[in-house]
Amino acid sequence: MHIVIIGNGISGITAARWVRKLSNHQITVISDETDHFFSRTALMYVYMGHMRFKDTQPYEDWFWEKNRIGLLRDRVQSIDTQAKTLNMRRSADIKYDKLVLALGSEPNKFGWTGQDLDGVQGMYSAQDLEGMEIHSIGLKQAVIVGGGLIGIEMAEMFHSRHIPVTFLVRENSFWNVVLAPEESEMVNRVIKKNGIDLRLETELKEILPDENGKCRAVITNKGEEIACQFVGLTAGVHPNINFIKETKIETQRGIMVDERLETSVKDIYAVGDCAQLRNPPPGRRNIEAVWYVGRMMGETVAYNICGKSVEYQPGIWFNSAKFFDIEYQVYGTVLANPPAEHQSLYWEHADGEKSIRIVWDDMSGMVIGFQTMGIRYRDEVCRQWIRDKAHIENVLMNLGLANFDPEFYDQYEADVIAMYNQKTSGNLQLVEKRGLNSVIKFIKKQFA
């Protein structure tokens, strides 16, 4: 069988690798963006000079031929689902037996005047990185529109070259649709501490051109004109499915898929950012444009393609990011505006750059979420507690199991318990401090 995968990001490539592990089918991966798979999350580090572009490629070039995964650099113009054929821009038509759509996302544009000017772009693809490099030459002032993960990464990129940034954020606190107030405020602080001109409750209204069709200023919704020669559009992304809309494949915001990641057309699957689940598992969303989801979907879809029916089960939510120098991790459910049933314990370090938040169900005491800033916690331990429906007091007593900070770092779990004791007039003691032995026993369910 010929398995064709459109898109060489984490979703498409994971699918390709697993199809190869599970079968001898012919595999072709098509991409118009790059010759080889690279880690999109690392693009910022290329700009900042931490890595070269080739360092972001997870596999050496011989890997593809050795594993008989064919790579094609070309653009798919259209899909003939009846004839199971792809019409290509440069190459001959390609016939497939099964097709995987791993098309990724594209940056949102909300119809602002001037949004297509030169010097106005998102930050998603390798081409976007090149665009940022070109526009950084002699750049005096950048404006970033949209306070989210990509926006703050773009701010960090410009900061590394000491290019002044004005950051327009619609909300009244950074990313507060996801981050609880205290963590959101912490990010506000770190943005300002790095010399970024943070404008909360400010939106883009219009982008003004100069005589060469390049942006020269933005106008905000407050009527201010800010001179700039680059505008970063980082107000979210949407599934990259324009040419799919011309086919029979059912789409809404994304490509509709069932639990086996199959689309409305037989033998066509969709994974990653571009996929929209008809019935997302409980506690999950129908579109999750996150690296980890792409990887999990890629693995799942390969089984289904190779004849073994496996439902997509992402398990308990987890995510991570980095806001300048503050690492962020979340496991489970930690809502920005939690309902009354969600009790939350929030501990913050005196330096205002580290915090631990634990969320549990008020009635049962079951822990449902962890969120840390500037402190590393163990994925396996946190999600196991949530899976086990562990009680908050049990979790607190053993909280040291979750600590993943390097050796010799301070441990704050005792302070977290002290705070809990204060709130509840309780007397819990920390039983387990940081250490691998206890973690292994915990995970293997062996108790000494």
Place this chain on the structure above:
Amino acid sequence: MAQVENSMSLANPHPNDMDTIQKIAAAIGGLGLLVMLIALFGQINGNYSTWLTASLTLMTVGVCAYAWREYTNEQEGIKNNHVWHRSLTNRGLWGWVVGIVLTGFYVVLYFFPALLGLNGYSVTTKLPHNADPTQISIGVENSNGETYNTGTLALKDTIKTSNVGDVYKFNLTRLQSLNDRIFIRCKGNDTPYYVDYNAKQKTLTNLDKDACGLREIKFDANSNLIKLFDPLSVFLKKQPASQWFVYGALYTLAILIFGVKFMLKYRHNRYQQFRTLSVMFFQLGFAFLIPEILMRLNYPYNNFMNMWPLNYYFFDDWNIAAMTSSGKVGMFMLVWGLLMIVVISPVLTYFYGKRWYCSWVCGCGGLAETAGDPFRHLSDKSLKAWKIERWMIHSVLVFAIAMTVLLFFFNSETLRSWYGFAIGSIFSGVIGVGFYPIMGSRVWCRFGCPMAAILGLQQRFFSRFRITTNGGQCISCGNCSTYCEMGIDVRAYAQKGQNIVRASCVGCGICAAVCPRGVLRLENSAIDINERTNDMKVIMISEDGVRI
């Protein structure tokens, strides 16, 4: 609207330039280096203590001030901006310049020390052609009456032959004070002829020119760069400097001042702080000061933290003889050396992995982590490099073991000098350090060090150490692999959710430090020793169902 202070930091807007204070610091450091260069060309002829102190102080202040400005006016955290943009660190022009200069320095150090000014209180004698040099011996008598025979003249010490006679030269390292005397014996136990040495005037008096048919005895002291270091060497061990002393002093200085720089760069990371303090301590104390003090007390040179097979001559007969003939201290050196090999090292490696030595104690590692820190990303991560590495490092190990065993039975100066040349000089010195800006800071450690090979095998198969990966959090960015100085493709393991247990891992902890998502942790446990790397936490689906 208010004008915002766009750059709250005091660093200037062009990241490739230095600010004013950094320029001054660079100038100060450069001045210190300039003094060394002036000495190298023989232009310093007095006040050596002053010049040496000035040079070392200027270099220290320059580097520390520069590093202070570089790092403390930015937020704490990973600071690798522009590593691949700057020519010093991206195999660009300055990288090559520094590499060539360093390599050149090593070549001169090992093979042309006279260029650095080594003479070391040597005596040149002229003998007529018909004289038998093997009958003539020269020695030193200290003011306390102790005598040291430098040995008989031998043909191999000939440096020049003319129609007047053969010139011999040898070093008198035992010449310690102004009251020492040089004596010459023509034959066996003959009464010696004495020659008085006047340090200030650099003259020899009282020479009976007909003694043993000697035509002339000339005395040369150290000169140039090595002479500059005489005051420090005399202060520490009452003997003039040699090229090894200069090397050791500069090496130690580099670890100390670049250690300070490194600690400023990683001041948010306590593991890095402790580890760097450790290498600074072991280099200054154990690799430099203690051996100097031992020599001052007339004991053999010994670095207690340097063990066989890194210290490849430990079992050589002359070394065993030196230790066994130096009283209780000498016996302690021998016993300690054996204990290190058989007990201390295996035990520590079991508990912590080879990092206890390779990135916390060893001097090679110490320089690599401090002065070599700007170059760690230049190591080759390819699979091909790994294959070459395994082949090469284990070959050197076999060579070292074979040589040690053979030298028990054969006394082969050739074999000994070949190993010393190929492995000791070229590999570990010239390539090992000279190639920092081209191939990274751990070329010797990765491709050559026999001790690394042994410790690595133990780490791989019988140790509690591993780098744990944090479940599924890896985003394959590649920072870990890029900054691994040993050329380990850490990402390949992390993106599978597999723990990393590699023989070459020195546990520097940088991969964990540069990871932007907190995926890696260096830790130890005995519970799962035999299955440290079995679990691939990223894989969800297996025969048992879906792992959620």
